[in-house]
Amino acid sequence: MLSCGRVWKGKPTFNLIGVTTMRDANTPISGETRREFFKRTLVATAAIAATDIGPAFDVVADGPPGTPADLPWWRRTMRWAQTNITEIDPTRYDIPWWRRHWKRTQVQGVIINAGGIFAYYPSRFPLHHRAAYLGDRDLYGELARAAHEDGLAVLARMDSNRTHEDFYRAHPDWFAADAAGRPYRAGEFYVTCINSPYYEEFLPDVLREIIERSHPEGFTDNSWSGLGRGSICYCANCAKKFRDRTGQALPRLKNWDDPGYREWIKWNYARRLEIWDLNNHTTRAAGGAGCLWVGMNSGSVTSQCQEFRDYKAICERAEIIMLDHQARSDSLGFQDNGVAGKLIHGLLGWEKLIPESMAMYQQGRPVFRLASKPEPEARLWVLEGFSAGIQPWWHHVGAYHEDRRMYRTIEPLNRWHKDNEARLINREPVATAGIVWSQQNTDFYGRDNPQELVDLPFRGFVNALVRARIPWLPVHADHIDRDATKLAVLVLPNLAAMSENQCESVRRFARRGGGLVITGESSLFNETGAARPDFGLADIVGTHLPAGRTRVDWGARIRRATETSHSYLRLAPELRARVYGPETGAEPAITGERHPILRGFDDTDILPFGGTLEMLDLDAGCVVPATFIPAFPTYPPETAWMAEPSTTIPALIVRMNREGARIVYMPADLDRRFARDNLPDHGALLAQAVRWAAKDELPLVVEGPGFIDCHLYRQAGRQVLHMVNLTNAGTWRAPVHELIPVGPLQVQVKLPDGARGASVLSLVTGRKLASTTENGRVSFVVRSLLDHEVTLIG
Numbered sequence: 001m002l003s004c005g006r007v008w009k010g011k012p013t014f015n016l017i018g019v020t021t022m023r024d025a026n027t028p029i030s031g032e033t034r035r036e037f038f039k040r041t042l043v044a045t046a047a048i049a050a051t052d053i054g055p056a057f058d059v060v061a062d063g064p065p066g067t068p069a070d071l072p073w074w075r076r077t078m079r080w081a082q083t084n085i086t087e088i089d090p091t092r093y094d095i096p097w098w099r100r101h102w103k104r105t106q107v108q109g110v111i112i113n114a115g116g117i118f119a120y121y122p123s124r125f126p127l128h129h130r131a132a133y134l135g136d137r138d139l140y141g142e143l144a145r146a147a148h149e150d151g152l153a154v155l156a157r158m159d160s161n162r163t164h165e166d167f168y169r170a171h172p173d174w175f176a177a178d179a180a181g182r183p184y185r186a187g188e189f190y191v192t193c194i195n196s197p198y199y200e201e202f203l204p205d206v207l208r209e210i211i212e213r214s215h216p217e218g219f220t221d222n223s224w225s226g227l228g229r230g231s232i233c234y235c236a237n238c239a240k241k242f243r244d245r246t247g248q249a250l251p252r253l254k255n256w257d258d259p260g261y262r263e264w265i266k267w268n269y270a271r272r273l274e275i276w277d278l279n280n281h282t283t284r285a286a287g288g289a290g291c292l293w294v295g296m297n298s299g300s301v302t303s304q305c306q307e308f309r310d311y312k313a314i315c316e317r318a319e320i321i322m323l324d325h326q327a328r329s330d331s332l333g334f335q336d337n338g339v340a341g342k343l344i345h346g347l348l349g350w351e352k353l354i355p356e357s358m359a360m361y362q363q364g365r366p367v368f369r370l371a372s373k374p375e376p377e378a379r380l381w382v383l384e385g386f387s388a389g390i391q392p393w394w395h396h397v398g399a400y401h402e403d404r405r406m407y408r409t410i411e412p413l414n415r416w417h418k419d420n421e422a423r424l425i426n427r428e429p430v431a432t433a434g435i436v437w438s439q440q441n442t443d444f445y446g447r448d449n450p451q452e453l454v455d456l457p458f459r460g461f462v463n464a465l466v467r468a469r470i471p472w473l474p475v476h477a478d479h480i481d482r483d484a485t486k487l488a489v490l491v492l493p494n495l496a497a498m499s500e501n502q503c504e505s506v507r508r509f510a511r512r513g514g515g516l517v518i519t520g521e522s523s524l525f526n527e528t529g530a531a532r533p534d535f536g537l538a539d540i541v542g543t544h545l546p547a548g549r550t551r552v553d554w555g556a557r558i559r560r561a562t563e564t565s566h567s568y569l570r571l572a573p574e575l576r577a578r579v580y581g582p583e584t585g586a587e588p589a590i591t592g593e594r595h596p597i598l599r600g601f602d603d604t605d606i607l608p609f610g611g612t613l614e615m616l617d618l619d620a621g622c623v624v625p626a627t628f629i630p631a632f633p634t635y636p637p638e639t640a641w642m643a644e645p646s647t648t649i650p651a652l653i654v655r656m657n658r659e660g661a662r663i664v665y666m667p668a669d670l671d672r673r674f675a676r677d678n679l680p681d682h683g684a685l686l687a688q689a690v691r692w693a694a695k696d697e698l699p700l701v702v703e704g705p706g707f708i709d710c711h712l713y714r715q716a717g718r719q720v721l722h723m724v725n726l727t728n729a730g731t732w733r734a735p736v737h738e739l740i741p742v743g744p745l746q747v748q749v750k751l752p753d754g755a756r757g758a759s760v761l762s763l764v765t766g767r768k769l770a771s772t773t774e775n776g777r778v779s780f781v782v783r784s785l786l787d788h789e790v791t792l793i794g
């Protein structure tokens, strides 16, 4: 057995047993040339030796051009490493071993704990608490020096929103306080106030000290944005600043109906942006224009809301997003990493980088900081990140591990990433549908129930489109005019809080002939959550709240969103659609065939629903392919019959505008219900609504079994298609125990206009795939898909 790293008492070791996903290197693949075989075995041999890997091995015929050294660190650093230092680590940090691990794993940058709650260098500030076992050692400085010697970028990591008790005793007025003046605590620590001199004087001094000592390329910060939304700080600094800004006292209670509370929310967001700018001003003044302070951000919009981090505004000022999004939950699935990458690139730009902290330990549910995350689970999370333009950043907690398996997980992934990095960045996504979102909707409509009101409807569409393999993108509601021009359809999943400008952008999109799929309470509120008398997009969807109807209060709204009643949808009564409006008389009339939006449901006249609907007024020309059947008992079974088998309450409304755009409005919350209940009918109807609105024009068709997340990109004369195989016994129950292959898959990709043919190269096997081109589409077969396939088409 090969071994690298010393095997001795208390030191990390690296005993390589094998690389789980590496193809057997010693057998030529049929059709492979001697040169290809040699190249491949060279790579595999390097993996097995697992010692320092030399310069790039090109497995791709036309090879990546490499990364120009003159790019700034935030554009050239493709792979990152973080050994999150614990207090005991100064006694056992084997720096030479970790340097070899940096090299083995092809990283170009490291994130090193420097200061904040714990200092890992001898700070001149007495209140900057030194880690328990640091003594006078400069562990941070030694590591920063080693990394710089190895040619790596260094980000000094801060964790800055709380301190030990002695700091609080020295400056009690720098700390967040409740209405009674008691300090907010987090375990044994005291939470600092973001409006205090701690952020304005102390932290800038610490940043300058670190820059003077070690000249890092930049800074990250684990918890830079202070007290979260769950608590109101009543310290004197906050009271004064809020009064100076708004002329009001701090809100006494959390109350979304109070304009003062909503003002407090906005004021908090603005303060975090001031802190972002202040930190950058400090680091750039002390460390030069390239010394950026880049914080850290979450992959969840709801988490960003809880922390008052305005993602759009942050991305407008950021060169890079350091993403702290380490693992999936059962309900979000691996596809959540694809969502995060695409959503953030949509704000940041696709030319910029989004390294993501990827836990090599058991993160998720449950957490075991010192145990390896099962390799297939870690692997799929990483691959899903690659598919959405995320760069790897391996993360271990502690510098010494008795579970050494975690050291091996990232190595083959990073080697593949290095070989193919030019194909994984600077790409333009190709998609059919844009799912529209905004942080304001999460805050001012989601209020205290963002999961039920905002996240689930969004996720329902994500899951439906992933399952249907319809390529999609998140589109911020303020960016519709900019980002939606190449999309066939916009989806508004219960996007309730919308500004007039956002509504106008949707109108422009439809006037250009773009399809719309709009659900639930979309556009019923303005951007700060004030109710409109009718849908803001009523003219587009041809649907109105009946005049004088009592509005649903927030309590009833939450109840409806969380409950599942025994209700149904009736599909086109008597297998036909009802057309409303003056041209058919006052009464609904029966017309034509069942609407194509119901394709696939020919053998049923009902679908399970679960929600509650009320009457709506419809304009002329609206077609209602599905209506509401009110709830009836499930038990005892003798009572389980429809007391009211049909109503005229619309559940699904379709129409066309003058420009021929197909417009779907779905009062029934099938998006939310699909995310929660996972009923195939709900997902199928959501996907079919998007297909119909897109006039069946899809740039990608993938046929064959499995739950596969497909991401298509355009890049200088070629297209790149990722397919990540999420089919697994652990798909909805983390962690994945083993990878399970699916296939064969028939793939068809639309070529850019004017392209006459294309060749297809697998970036995973390095082999060319047989393909045919017909009618502007290239077809090929992926025989077996284990974890991922990435094909270069062009």
Ligand SMILES: [Zn+2]
Binding pocket: 175, 176, 177, 193, 194, 195, 233, 234, 235, 236, 237, 238, 239
């Ligand atoms: Zn305060």
